[in-house]
Amino acid sequence: YTEQVDIPAISGQSAANTITFDGGNPLTTQLRFACTGFTPGNYVLRFNGTNYVTFRNLAISNTTNTSTSSNILVFNSTNIRIVKCMIGDNNTTPGSVSGQSSTASLYRIALTGNATNPGTASVVNHNIFIDSNIINFGYYGIWSAGNLPTAKIYTTNNIFNGQYLY
Secondary structure: OEOOEEEEOOOOOEOOEOEEEEOOOOOOOEEEEOOOOOOOOOEEEEEEOOEEEEEEOOEEEEOOOOOOOEEEEEEOOEEEEEEOOEEOOOOOOOOEEOOEEOOOOOEEEEEEOOOOOOOOOOOOOEEEEEEOOEEEOOOEEEEEOOOOOOOOEEEEOOEEEOOOEO
């Protein structure tokens, strides 16, 4: 699938009523989008005030790896699960992101308080589970800005490849 995906708040979601997108295999099921320019709203997948959604077994890639873009942007959302996904292309050369240095401002996963700017602090993101993913290249593997001291963000069993910062 080659498109930008924005998942807004969906009424009726709860711990007993969740939504799961399961691709079956991240080697064969891909969500790809070519972010262009330097606008901070560049993302492949955005959770936009979303609750109780899981993405599992998908490859999620920004095919141009533009500076200030994100593969996954989590904006003021709760109970989000990103499980067994491949985030970022696995064929990018370490230290280089499609012609950019490894220090390009590229977020693979950004937890933020602004729907278009990954660097903005969030006071809402809570119960975010990032588990058993392969996160390839980019400047930041996972970025989280200003979450509440009580926010629960779980990162377990992930593999990081070639980031400038984890």
